[in-house]
Amino acid sequence: MKIGILGLGLIGGSLGFDLRSLGHYILGVSRSELTCQQAIDIGSVDQASVDLQLLAASEVVFICTPIRFIVPQVEQLISHLPATTIITDVGSVKAPIVEAISPLWENFIGGHPMAGNTDVGIGAAQRNLFVNRPYVLTPVATTPSRAIAIVEEIVRSLGSIIYHCEPEQHDRAVSWISHLPVIVSASLIAACLSETTPEIAQLAQNFASSGFRDTSRVGGGNPELGVMMARYNRQALLNSLHQYRHSLDEFIHLIEQEKWEILEDKLKLNQQSRPNFVE
């Protein structure tokens, strides 16, 4: 199958590697000539260009740009495509993207491979990035079943675990486990930076260890990514944040009131429940 990839970064480049290995012919488009050449050199694509016209021959196109470019790029792309071409995206927020693209292109299905890491760019592309990782597909009532079946087959061939849900369900679920942790963790760093006694601030920096490292990791990550998830998943994130604030206040209250048994019960419930999310 001829498969197009628009946006040759970590996700696009990694998709190219695996899909080529599976025997597909990969057409890649990037805004950067240099990235196009790199993608060819490392074997992530068969052909690459800065011109969207290259994708005209694709049966399926994966949109792998940063989230804010997805809709504008699709708007430009569709003038080059026959109506049968299937478009799918890999954006980490689904409702606003599906809402914007569905009226423009019938053969569109939203997707989200949950396989990123902190690296970016074609240089970070790797083989088998999607194996045993969740890959969420968010078809809507109007999505043609043929488009769903074809994208699902490709995704399954990557070794991913496929989930289907509504775009809004996806966004609410990721607001809990992916976007809320960013703000929770960012607030931790900001709070530690607010210590005004220089000796204490210095000791805190000296003493920080694995607990601080892990809890602060996503809050000290890519600022642009943090803003994008807040912008595009704003309402679900705010709902999660208000609920989080309520949970935090409960813990503060228990400590203020010295309700140690209730605190221990809540921490036990946490310890028992966390393995339902991650091993």
Added chain:
Amino acid sequence: MKIGILGLGLIGGSLGFDLRSLGHYILGVSRSELTCQQAIDIGSVDQASVDLQLLAASEVVFICTPIRFIVPQVEQLISHLPATTIITDVGSVKAPIVEAISPLWENFIGGHPMAGNTDVGIGAAQRNLFVNRPYVLTPVATTPSRAIAIVEEIVRSLGSIIYHCEPEQHDRAVSWISHLPVIVSASLIAACLSETTPEIAQLAQNFASSGFRDTSRVGGGNPELGVMMARYNRQALLNSLHQYRHSLDEFIHLIEQEKWEILEDKLKLNQQSRPNFVE
């Protein structure tokens, strides 16, 4: 030197390994006969007993029990010791311990090796646990300089990085980077468990990945340890929690008001500042 270790868990057992390797003669005391035998079998101590009397011959005694037993155990121990014996503890909170023990025993110096991990018990003891890790000593005005010098020499021989500060400074610093993260992280798990729509709750569990794993780790850890740090460092932790709540509210406000540039600036500051705490 004859060195006593009261409490043969991860820290006590690991101390025993290293101090024996350095040529000291190690006397260990545990409440459990089985632990005493294990400590001898693995070579962490030279002699072990459930009887505090064994420690009478020690020149220095390390108190390595869980934090709530430190003061009661010292109260019992001192009737067995000559006044020249130096006592030090390894508790993760310092002010209440130093306040309680200083009037009882002149040759006491509080300490805190920041080298724990999530494992517990003599079976988790390991060699070189303290190498390149911070080891905080909290002498007060009345601590004899000889006691400081001897404990410092032992700690230096473990390969630790020694810090001196006041007990209250220690407690404020660890409240930021060690105790606050536990409640921040615990509130995250509690918030995610509060989702009332079963489909969303299930998807959140399915989608949880490295971001959730890291941010939730310390909040899903040992409940007893969580309660102890809250009880013994209550005031400093509450100060940190109230400041954290303020930082969180600022982030919520920025997202509500869609102040994306300010949000990005704050996330950039986080990204730049985090390496001051951890690499």
